[in-house]
Amino acid sequence: MKLKKLLKQFKLINGEQPQASEEALTRVVRKLEHKQTELIAEIAAESDDEESELLVQELDIVRSQIHKGNKLLGQIRQEKQF
Numbered sequence: 001m002k003l004k005k006l007l008k009q010f011k012l013i014n015g016e017q018p019q020a021s022e023e024a025l026t027r028v029v030r031k032l033e034h035k036q037t038e039l040i041a042e043i044a045a046e047s048d049d050e051e052s053e054l055l056v057q058e059l060d061i062v063r064s065q066i067h068k069g070n071k072l073l074g075q076i077r078q079e080k081q082f
Contacts, residue, residue, distance in 0.1 A: 022076050029069040036062045 039059045046052040 022073065022080075025069055025073055025076070029066055029073065032062055032066045032069065036066065 036059065039055055039062060043052055043055045043059065046055060
Protein backbone atom coordinates (compact mmCIF):
# COMPACT_ATOMS: atom_id res chain seq x y z
CA MET A 1 0.00 0.00 0.00
CA LYS A 2 1.28 3.47 -0.82
CA LEU A 3 2.46 5.70 2.00
CA LYS A 4 -0.05 8.45 1.21
CA LYS A 5 -2.92 5.99 1.42
CA LEU A 6 -1.67 4.62 4.75
CA LEU A 7 -1.32 8.13 6.17
CA LYS A 8 -4.82 9.00 4.96
CA GLN A 9 -6.18 5.89 6.70
CA PHE A 10 -4.31 6.85 9.86
CA LYS A 11 -5.83 10.34 9.85
CA LEU A 12 -9.33 8.92 9.35
CA ILE A 13 -8.91 6.49 12.23
CA ASN A 14 -7.67 9.24 14.54
CA GLY A 15 -11.06 10.94 14.30
CA GLU A 16 -13.14 7.81 15.07
CA GLN A 17 -14.31 6.47 18.40
CA PRO A 18 -11.36 4.86 20.23
CA GLN A 19 -13.03 1.47 20.79
CA ALA A 20 -14.10 1.15 17.17
CA SER A 21 -10.74 2.14 15.77
CA GLU A 22 -8.35 -0.07 17.78
CA GLU A 23 -8.33 -2.94 15.29
CA ALA A 24 -8.11 -0.65 12.27
CA LEU A 25 -5.30 1.34 13.87
CA THR A 26 -3.41 -1.86 14.65
CA ARG A 27 -3.66 -2.88 10.99
CA VAL A 28 -2.39 0.50 9.79
CA VAL A 29 0.54 0.44 12.23
CA ARG A 30 1.50 -3.04 11.04
CA LYS A 31 1.38 -1.89 7.42
CA LEU A 32 3.51 1.13 8.29
CA GLU A 33 6.03 -1.16 9.99
CA HIS A 34 6.14 -3.28 6.83
CA LYS A 35 6.68 -0.12 4.77
CA GLN A 36 9.49 0.87 7.16
CA THR A 37 11.23 -2.46 6.54
CA GLU A 38 10.91 -1.99 2.78
CA LEU A 39 12.33 1.52 2.96
CA ILE A 40 15.32 0.39 5.00
CA ALA A 41 16.07 -2.25 2.37
CA GLU A 42 15.70 0.30 -0.43
CA ILE A 43 18.04 2.73 1.33
CA ALA A 44 20.65 0.01 1.76
CA ALA A 45 20.43 -0.90 -1.94
CA GLU A 46 20.40 2.70 -3.24
CA SER A 47 23.67 4.07 -4.59
CA ASP A 48 22.45 7.55 -5.57
CA ASP A 49 22.87 9.99 -2.67
CA GLU A 50 19.94 12.20 -3.68
CA GLU A 51 17.53 9.30 -3.97
CA SER A 52 18.84 7.86 -0.72
CA GLU A 53 18.19 11.17 1.05
CA LEU A 54 14.58 11.22 -0.23
CA LEU A 55 14.07 7.69 1.03
CA VAL A 56 15.49 8.66 4.43
CA GLN A 57 13.01 11.54 4.63
CA GLU A 58 10.15 9.18 3.78
CA LEU A 59 11.45 6.74 6.40
CA ASP A 60 11.41 9.50 9.03
CA ILE A 61 7.76 10.23 8.22
CA VAL A 62 6.84 6.57 8.50
CA ARG A 63 8.66 6.23 11.82
CA SER A 64 6.89 9.25 13.27
CA GLN A 65 3.51 7.90 12.18
CA ILE A 66 4.31 4.50 13.73
CA HIS A 67 5.23 6.28 16.96
CA LYS A 68 1.97 8.26 16.93
CA GLY A 69 -0.03 5.12 16.20
CA ASN A 70 1.59 3.13 18.99
CA LYS A 71 1.07 5.99 21.43
CA LEU A 72 -2.60 6.23 20.47
CA LEU A 73 -3.02 2.46 20.75
CA GLY A 74 -1.54 2.59 24.23
CA GLN A 75 -4.01 5.26 25.25
CA ILE A 76 -6.95 3.32 23.79
CA ARG A 77 -5.92 0.13 25.56
CA GLN A 78 -5.35 1.97 28.82
CA GLU A 79 -8.84 3.50 28.63
CA LYS A 80 -10.31 0.05 28.04
CA GLN A 81 -8.80 -1.20 31.29
CA PHE A 82 -10.59 1.46 33.31
